[in-house]
Amino acid sequence: GDAAAGQAKAAVCAACHGQNGVAQIPMYPNLAGQNEAYLVSSLKAYRSKERNGGQAAVMQGQAAALSDEDIANLAAYFASLPAGG
């Protein structure tokens, strides 16, 4: 994925996952430094609505509009951020 292209798509993510990928809301996961392949897998599981439970409905809605390329780019971006902010 292309981290710069991912960053350009990531503004909406910051509301829950933080400007630096560290969530300010305990129910939401930190994304900074997460493994890229895992982030791709997660976004695809939300998009396909296989992933439920917790706050998954929020992410199902967000992921619905993402292409495979968007997902790859977003995953590259968040994986590139330093873990812990």
Next chain:
Amino acid sequence: GDAAAGQAKAAVCAACHGQNGVAQIPMYPNLAGQNEAYLVSSLKAYRSKERNGGQAAVMQGQAAALSDEDIANLAAYFASLPAGG
């Protein structure tokens, strides 16, 4: 949750999520420093089989045997580890 009790239960987690909560396998998420409430939510969603997709079947099996107390303790333990290892 009780992080020390969680650590005592976490040996099996290390195979995929790393001794320090940083996964060596790209398809698996890092857990170190993840938000405690999110980890509780995730483990419960695996246990209830609401969470599917990706490698979720592995975690459904692992979570099946966990009590609410186990989940609280494991979440406290991984949240307590420094993000990034």
